[in-house]
Amino acid sequence: MKKDKVFATELESIKSFEFNQEVAEVFDDMVSRSVPFYDEIHRITLDLIDRNYNGGAIYDLGCSTGTTISIIDKHFKEKSRKSPDYIGIDNSQPMLEKCEQKLSQNGVQNVKLECKNIQDVQFRKSGLVIMNYTLQFIKPTQRADLLKKVYKSLDKGGMFILSEKIKSSGHTINDLLIELYYDFKRRNGYSELEISQKREALENVLIPLTPEKQMEQLRKAGFKKVEMIFRWYNFACYLGVK
Numbered sequence: 399m400k401k402d403k404v405f406a407t408e409l410e411s412i413k414s415f416e417f418n419q420e421v422a423e424v425f426d427d428m429v430s431r432s433v434p435f436y437d438e439i440h441r442i443t444l445d446l447i448d449r450n451y452n453g454g455a456i457y458d459l460g461c462s463t464g465t466t467i468s469i470i471d472k473h474f475k476e477k478s479r480k481s482p483d484y485i486g487i488d489n490s491q492p493m494l495e496k497c498e499q500k501l502s503q504n505g506v507q508n509v510k511l512e513c514k515n516i517q518d519v520q521f522r523k524s525g526l527v528i529m530n531y532t533l534q535f536i537k538p539t540q541r542a543d544l545l546k547k548v549y550k551s552l553d554k555g556g557m558f559i560l561s562e563k564i565k566s567s568g569h570t571i572n573d574l575l576i577e578l579y580y581d582f583k584r585r586n587g588y589s590e591l592e593i594s595q596k597r598e599a600l601e602n603v604l605i606p607l608t609p610e611k612q613m614e615q616l617r618k619a620g621f622k623k624v625e626m627i628f629r630w631y632n633f634a635c636y637l638g639v640k
Contacts, residue, residue: 402428405595415599417462422492425463431586433531434579434630439561440466442628442635443528444473446557450639454482454525454553459516460532461486464497468504482525484509487516517544521551530561534604545619549640558621558638563606565632575632582631609634 402424415421421428429436447470458466467484474481484506488494491513501509512519516532517540527548533541548558566572580593607615609626613636616624621638628635 399427400424405592412598415603417490417493419492422496434582440469452555456482456484457524457527458486459529461488461497462493464500471506486511489515524551525553525556528559534562534606549620552640556640561635564609564634565606567608578631
């Protein structure tokens with residue numbers, strides 16, 4: 399795993415963040431050091447699969463380097479359960495190339511990868527849709543229609559697992575949670591320069607919502623059974639059941 403040094407040297411100008419080749423090369427390290435409880439979100443996903451997954455295709459929207467699909471497939475094999483069809487969507491070709499390599503190394507079969515914007519996906523019927531830290535990169539004006547498409551694609555009883563960065567409605571608490579998050583990144587070895595430059599690169603690219611607004615969007619999309627099931631400072635995971 400290559401170490402994330404994308405923002406380690408001072409840049410003359412900060413470009414908007416992209417999931418390009420440079421990021422793809424270090425993404426696994428980047429996400430493990432930048433996303434709190436990343437492994438726990440996967441553990442929660444496996445627990446939900448054991449308790450409430452009744453078959454059908456599994457979508458990973460924003461599949462990045464294929465970690466989530468690999469973990470799920472390994473779990474099915476350990477449980478001696480038949481692996482479902484996996485569909486991974488990402489609009490970054492460098493990320494999908496890494497994904498294909500990882501899935502091949504892990505012996506994942508029955509998988510289809512598509513390089514396209516999630517908004518353009520024609521969903522097939524599915525039993526589980528996962529969207530980890532991806533909706534936040536889609537324009538807010540496009541999110542409602544996408545969530546409706548996700549809801550419509552699910553079989554009855556199907557699950558939607560959504561993990562996102564969030565913001566608080568009050569500025570004082572929101573600013574405090576941001577600083578606590580930066581403390582987390584400092585503990586994981588990121589410098590002040592890396593933190594500040596990445597923050598600038600993500601400005602107007604990653605747009606979080608309050609939990610109240612996110613829950614409202616999920617309900618309007620059709621999810622009557624919806625709940626926040628995990629939160630750490632300014633990160634949260636939601637579950638919607640059709």
